[in-house]
Amino acid sequence: MLRIDDPTFTWPLLTLDEAALDHNIATVARVLAENGVEHAPHVKTHMSREIWERQVAAGAWGATVATPAQLRTALGWGVPGAGRRAFLANELVDPRDIAWLRAALTDGAAGRAAGRAADEVWVYVDSARGVDLLAAGFSGAAPADAARLGVLVELGVPGGRTGVRTVADAVALAGEVRAAGLRLVGVAGYEGPVAGGTSDEELAAVGRWCDELRETGAGIAGLVDGPVVLSAGGSAFADVVTRHLAAPVQDASGETVPTRAVVRSGAYVTHDHGHYRRADPWTRLGAPALRPAIRVWASVLSAPEPGLVICGMGRRDVSFDIDLPTPLVVRRVDAAGRLGERRELTDVLVTALNDQHAYLTVGAASEGALRPGDVVEFGISHPCTTFDKYRTALVTRGDEVAEQVALDF
Template sequence: MRIDDPSLSWPLLTVDRAAIEHNIATVAQLYTGAGIGFAPHVKTHMSPGIYRRQAAAGTWGATVATPGQLREVVWWGKVGIRARVLLANELTDPRDAAWLRDALDSGDVEEVWVYADSAEGVALLERTFATAVYPERLGVLVEVGVLGGRTGVRSIAQVTALARRVTQAGLRLVGVAGYEGPVASGTSAAELEAVAGWCADLRAAAARIAGMADGDVVLSAGGSAHADVVLRELTRPLADPAGAPVPARVILRSGAYVAHDHGHYRRADPWTRLGVAPLRPALTVWAQVLSVPEPGWIICGAGRRDASSDIDLPVPLTVRAVDDAGRLGAPRDLPEGWGRVTALNDQHAYVQADPAVTAAVRPGDVAGLGISHPCTTFQLYRTAYLTDGDEIIEQLPLAFH
């Protein structure tokens, strides 16, 4: 089956198999070589087909962002994809807490870790898991945030107090966690230094509560934009306030790396700074050329409902002719950077190009668009198509709610 099969229609989201397998192998080898745990954030794709490939390359488990995603990933166990799961968020709904207790007791999932940043959240877990058959299958991470940021306690003193509250509640404390993203939106020297400072705070918090943790204290961070700084800083030897060594383990939660992109993550690119092979953009949104109404202006049938625009607008990559049967021809020989998307409507993209380029483009042609920020492109589709060239290797259902 090909991407121009008569049963399909544009716009279409494809995932290049060679690129995604390269990205998965590259990052898995890097983290394995560094001796750390890896729990890729599957909110990026919510695809059992993609996570199956990530798990085969070596993972501690899967990370999710919401209780709904947690339920979905636990359900993947029924189709042969069992995983430990880290809910990188607070669990504050009694319905979700009761469901999780029952899922752990029934063995639907072997282990789940959740965040806590409040006495109320800990009290909910205490009440719910007081009746658990296997309370040890739940792990609690105290989340460390930043002033003006999102969730997470704001000081090491608060970390210590909440960690003590977790253990007093009879819950299993495993360590500390957080997300470095609110500290820096770019990769300037000052921003990378700010991320390093946040990592130092996380290390200090881990050292302070290590004696309360069940086993080696866990330090967990995420993101695909500053993985180099996080990896370097969190794997430094850890010592308690008295200078004694503290056994620790690191679990990272990078997610967007799996598809990379043509914009935000290409610019951030911590992987090249780490000295590994560059990651490859894996996603293409294919959209039909609807109109070439004037020289230098192309209108394509893909918009905000079809491609991410929360960070950057899509990037025109190629244009291909279509024959009378709807089959794609070879890519046009166009100069690099031949066009620029200037705006999106719900389902239209405005592409500005040199008039000499638009003279060679016809309504009915198909344009390939690169994207920036894979998370908000995957979520726009129910199915993506894993491809080798134009051949579809696998249909990838995407379980977004």
């Protein structure tokens, strides 16, 4: 079996601990199911067919994506079952992409032979123009094909990104979706802009936004055939989203509205040593703690002065948009480049990154512990912006490579 220090590979290297990966996927699948919530994992985190197959096996409803290009890729993986369902958690406004989606949703031998066919795809709208573009693109489609397109009105946040800003506007737009002959399935949005942390006040603010989503769902119930989909992100605030969206919804007359809660958490799959470790909504739901699965390994290139070490890893190799990487372990290498024993690092910090270099400040307890040629194992913060810097990742069991997965960015 290959090892991460075989001559096949070189540093910097992206690895995923298999035990942690499987633990995270199984834990989140179980917790959401126990709370009556469906899961459409956001595969933009990893864009890997092999990882997506693990999520499908754990019970995912379908893949969430952020762009039409990601939609084409995810459907092109051809994963059976849930792999033929996708949720574009964004507006679809390019007529070329709408035409492609219509073809992908067209039943028949020609579409399936081309590998384009899908069972169901959901998209957002937040404007009358967006409704008109979708309606024009699907004009004249066979009813069975048009029914495979699900449309959700996006509820946004004042000052945030996309999405209508009020419940009243969302309900009105839902009426336009229905009038245009499109299949309205529910309301969705992203709670991230509501809060930047997890204080009681910030969690309460996320809860209030979720309640607006529920209010919108109640307002459009008469326009939806079947349960109203209520969908939110859920990576940092899964506890609030799950509890609010899974709760009963009543309309203005006091009647219970049938609903489906769908969360789109994606970063959970690897967790991390930074942003998501701090947010940690899963333990607030009573789940076992998720485990950081993702690592980036890099060589020590230089120790040019006391207290300073330079590693061969930079902005092109690791995320830095939320936190800088966390040095975890240093390992000596032998004459053949094989990794030796692990030494935990407790007083070493990354203080800056260039394109291909990391600056490490070394405390007194670790002075002399890192020398040129050693290899440092780093934890990261925000997996989405680390994955996209690589084309493959190694799934590992210790130093052994269990699987090499493609990252289709």
